[in-house]
Amino acid sequence: MLLKMPSKHTTISDQAREKSNDETAEPNHTISLREENMLTLIELFFFAYRDFTEEGDEILDTFGFGRAHHRVIHFVHHYPGQRVADLLGILKITKQSLARVLKQLVEQDFICQKEGSKDRRERLLYTTEKGNKLAEQLADPQIERFEKTMGNFSKTEQQTIEKFLFTLIRKHNRQDVISLMAQNGHFPAGKP
Amino acid sequence: MLLKMPSKHTTISDQAREKSNDETAEPNHTISLREENMLTLIELFFFAYRDFTEEGDEILDTFGFGRAHHRVIHFVHHYPGQRVADLLGILKITKQSLARVLKQLVEQDFICQKEGSKDRRERLLYTTEKGNKLAEQLADPQIERFEKTMGNFSKTEQQTIEKFLFTLIRKHNRQDVISLMAQNGHFPAGKP
DNA sequence: CAAAATATGTCAACATCACTGACATAAATT
DNA sequence: AATTTATGTCAGTGATGTTGACATATTTTG
Incomplete structure (x- = not known):
């Protein structure tokens, strides 16, 4: 499925013609060039993020996990010893949303919890060996993608x-x- | 709720000390500095997008809409005359996901459909006056945020x-x- | 023209991930 | 001893995504 794909019966120039013939097709009269440029950036940002998140999903599927699991395991792996409250602040989701995902990851031995040494109410979060492997497997394509991109600069x-x-x-x-x-x-x- | 917020009993240096005392707290031995830098960028990208999407949500709530509605109305407004298939290619979601959202937007008169002039199977999408208002209301804070950001460069x-x-x-x-x-x-x- | 392909819409069923609000426990702080 | 904090858990809900099947109208093709 493509965007405005030029096909036999609808070329881009056809579309442009059609648009200019259409009385409802000019809603942006009041938009300045500067604002238009910002919209371009906004959309590029959207497309970049759309593509960025797309890649990990196949890997996650093989584990029966979703993006929420990805985010949790990423941050626990990269910042070992987070408290649950820290993670809530990072992800900006509710306790219940996190709890569901975290529970699965702990039960399936991707993440383990350690009592805080100063405050024994705290459950400090760490990835297990199994969790490290998954975290790295998920991070690798993203790192590679960013390395390729940044290599241009x-x-x-x-x-x-x-x-x-x-x-x-x-x-x-x-x-x-x-x-x-x-x-x-x-x-x-x-x-x- | 904050990240690793220094509190009376847990300062950042406390956490660093705790971490270095912990035998499970060093999972990243094999990570190169270059990879670490990429992870920083990856996380900044995540946080940037997290905050970027956060803003429109209050406005959307007052209409009973979600982010999916935002995306649809944005692209229909900015690129009037899209076909349904085009929109599917832009958003990369399934027909059914789009249909639900689109149906609401059409029923509530934010978006209208016009038969394609060349191919009468096509439903070309346009925003109504009401839709234009909403689209602009949603775009304004995002444009402003990007203008502020880009003004630094x-x-x-x-x-x-x-x-x-x-x-x-x-x-x-x-x-x-x-x-x-x-x-x-x-x-x-x-x-x- | 008849058959095949295309664009769209719709249905049922389901999964993930977010939300709210209430409540419980244990441990720390006051 | 009372309060606050960190965490966990429950029940219910909603938004958004998925798949697969099928219907309709229209266009293209053999």
């Missing part, structure tokens, strides 16, 4: 891109992201 | 960012995106 450009992504994060969430990534010695949008 | 950097997003799209989908955007005179990753 200079170091400076790569910093621009990192800054762009960081700036898209809402202000009130940025410090949380920085704190999280600092756990692995990473500092988005400029190393200290 | 030079023209050259902005081109880098556009190219980055375009390159993240899977190769076999890029031509479709180009064809789509060409309908509005836009050419991602380099004007011709």
